Amino acid sequence: MDDTRLQLKRYIVNHNFRKIVILTDDTILHLYSDYFDFLPDAKKLIIKVSISESAKKLSVCSQLWETLIAHEIDKEALWVNFGGGSVSDVGGFVAATFKRGIHMVNYPTTLLGMIDAAVGGKNGINIENVKNVVGCYYFPKSIFIDSSLLKTLPYTELLNGFAELLKYGLICDKQLWMELKSISSLKPQSISKDWIQRAIAMKTEIVEKDPYDAHERRILNVGHTIGHAIESFLMHSSLPITHGHAVAIGICYEALFSFIKGKLAKDKLEEIWRVIRKFYEFPDFSSSDVMKIAEFCMQDKKITQGVISIPLLTDIGTAIPSEKMTKQDILYLFDQAKMNFFNL
Numbered sequence: 253m254d255d256t257r258l259q260l261k262r263y264i265v266n267h268n269f270r271k272i273v274i275l276t277d278d279t280i281l282h283l284y285s286d287y288f289d290f291l292p293d294a295k296k297l298i299i300k301v302s303i304s305e306s307a308k309k310l311s312v313c314s315q316l317w318e319t320l321i322a323h324e325i326d327k328e329a330l331w332v333n334f335g336g337g338s339v340s341d342v343g344g345f346v347a348a349t350f351k352r353g354i355h356m357v358n359y360p361t362t363l364l365g366m367i368d369a370a371v372g373g374k375n376g377i378n379i380e381n382v383k384n385v386v387g388c389y390y391f392p393k394s395i396f397i398d399s400s401l402l403k404t405l406p407y408t409e410l411l412n413g414f415a416e417l418l419k420y421g422l423i424c425d426k427q428l429w430m431e432l433k434s435i436s437s438l439k440p441q442s443i444s445k446d447w448i449q450r451a452i453a454m455k456t457e458i459v460e461k462d463p464y465d466a467h468e469r470r471i472l473n474v475g476h477t478i479g480h481a482i483e484s485f486l487m488h489s490s491l492p493i494t495h496g497h498a499v500a501i502g503i504c505y506e507a508l509f510s511f512i513k514g515k516l517a518k519d520k521l522e523e524i525w526r527v528i529r530k531f532y533e534f535p536d537f538s539s540s541d542v543m544k545i546a547e548f549c550m551q552d553k554k555i556t557q558g559v560i561s562i563p564l565l566t567d568i569g570t571a572i573p574s575e576k577m578t579k580q581d582i583l584y585l586f587d588q589a590k591m592n593f594f595n596l
């Protein structure tokens with residue numbers, strides 16, 4: 253048995269849990285059907301749900317709450333989210349609300365899950381296509397990282413998580429950025445466990461300072477305002493892109509905004525564009541696309557009176573939590589980027 257499963261085994265023994273409830277999705281269970289064989293059958297309950305973004309919904313939560321009642325799960329149970337962010341978002345919400353909260357740990361299986369979704373205590377479900385609109389803060393008691401699970405992750409999912417890793421380098425770990433930018437072709441083996449641990453430590457430290465997103469935590473949103481808008485704009489097109497891919501593009505545009513605001517040096521901006529474009533394709537947006545993207549930006553949660561508050565990069569490895577951005581700024585950014593950065 254690998255170290256991570258041994259750690260989980262010890263954790264279970266130390267806490268003397270009566271039952272272990274493992275939430276996972278069918279793809280993962282199919283790939284790792286014997287992963288939890290070290291736990292006796294009588295002690296474990298594996299719940300398999302067809303979980304993906306579209307399954308982050310209330311009816312799935314209801315099904316899960318009913319299953320827990322049917323199996324007489326109580327506060328002496330351990331809840332394990334074994335999957336990507338979709339699993340930990342739904343599972344976190346169910347664990348937080350069942351009997352007003354049962355002991356929960358995350359056991360992420362995607363890169364995004366390991367460095368982002370499993371850390372920081374946010375969970376959530378979608379209602380009527382509004383993403384993560386219902387949820388709460390419920391912090392996992394522990395996070396178990398087995399980076400060998402990444403070997404089966406599809407390339408697009410790897411790239412999806414890699415964007416967040418690049419973001420951590422840019423906002424608070426220059427050394428990490430230097431190491432990431434030297435990767436020539438991204439593979440599961442390129443991702444070191446050390447990077448994952450560093451990213452988790454960085455997010456944990458930022459979240460501890462500001463658990464409920466009032467100030468410092470906002471630097472984690474670098475690239476996300478424009479990224480979310482691009483993701484939403486392309487969602488129903490013939491070429492949708494993953495959240496991480498959109499965030500990677502968003503980082504470039506928001507870095508350009510930092511430069512325009514006099515906060516980021518030109519050579520750093522160009523380096524960011526060059527590195528991110530090495531890994532990610534950039535769609536060629538027409539002016540009417542850009543107008544729609546700017547409108548999506550204006551639906552951002554952090555908007556007041558037509559002005560969005562976004563975090564900005566001030567160097568490679570540092571960021572500030574807030575700067576004001578308007579719709580006009582966004583249109584200008586896309587214009588400038590097309591003229592100056594697509595040929596770097």
Ligand SMILES: NC(=O)c1ccc[n+]([C@@H]2O[C@H](COP(=O)([O-])OP(=O)(O)OC[C@H]3O[C@@H](n4cnc5c(N)ncnc54)[C@H](O)[C@@H]3O)[C@@H](O)[C@H]2O)c1
Nearest residue numbers: 279336337338339361362364365368369374375401404405
């Ligand atoms: N709560 C937070 O702080 C937070 C942060 C970031 C993202 N999220 C949420 O996370 C979700 C996205 O999560 P995700 O990117 O981890 O993807 P995901 O959980 O949707 O999984 C993506 C796909 O990868 C498959 N998969 C998972 N692990 C695998 C493995 N080891 N091998 C092969 N296939 C595997 C899954 O079955 C699924 O088909 C979104 O809903 C997003 O809103 C939450």
